[in-house]
Amino acid sequence: MSKDSPFPGSWQRAMLPMLLLAELSNGHAHGYALSKSLQERGFGPLKGATLYPALAKLEAAGLVETRWQEGQGGPGRKVYELAAAGRVELAEQRASFEQLTKLVQSTGR
Template sequence: MTEMLKGTLEGIVLAALSVRPAYGYEITAQLREQGFTDLVEGTVYALLLRVEQRGLVDVEKVPSEKGPPRKVYSLNPAGRAQLEEFWKTWTFLAERIEQLRTTPTERTT
């Protein structure tokens, strides 16, 4: 499960940000609530840094009641295009995997 999640986590985070802007801990908490219980906060922060460097998100520093300002991430047009590409790829893969799962295979003896 962990290895499969690594390959799709960027798309999952971009999808979360397509709903509303959020900071790293919020994203982690939201995904954990949706069943990604093994998700490590550090993994999300590393991914957010990568998508920021690739220009897929906009970042705004917002004052925090506790500690330093929080970086709030929002999806920008490049991120929306990347997310659309993710969904196309996901749909293609999911359809092919479902075909493999439901199509009888020839057995050799």
């Protein structure tokens, strides 16, 4: 675990795709806004070298759609939006995570 995150790095890498899909279920966003939102909710800081490859994989898998937004007085940026397939994937991942949570909570009691 890093001093900035309450979770081990392997957990962050494993959970990042689902968390990005969950963030995008609230509406479209650019990468920096996604990173800030996750950090504010306690996920810990995300480096661009971690965030943008994860978003690119979601896009390549057809789970996220992108469009270019022209900047007003600054550079443009890519905006990400949850695709229909991403909504289905998010529901499936949430169900799996719920099962895992129940397993962890019931083990060793």
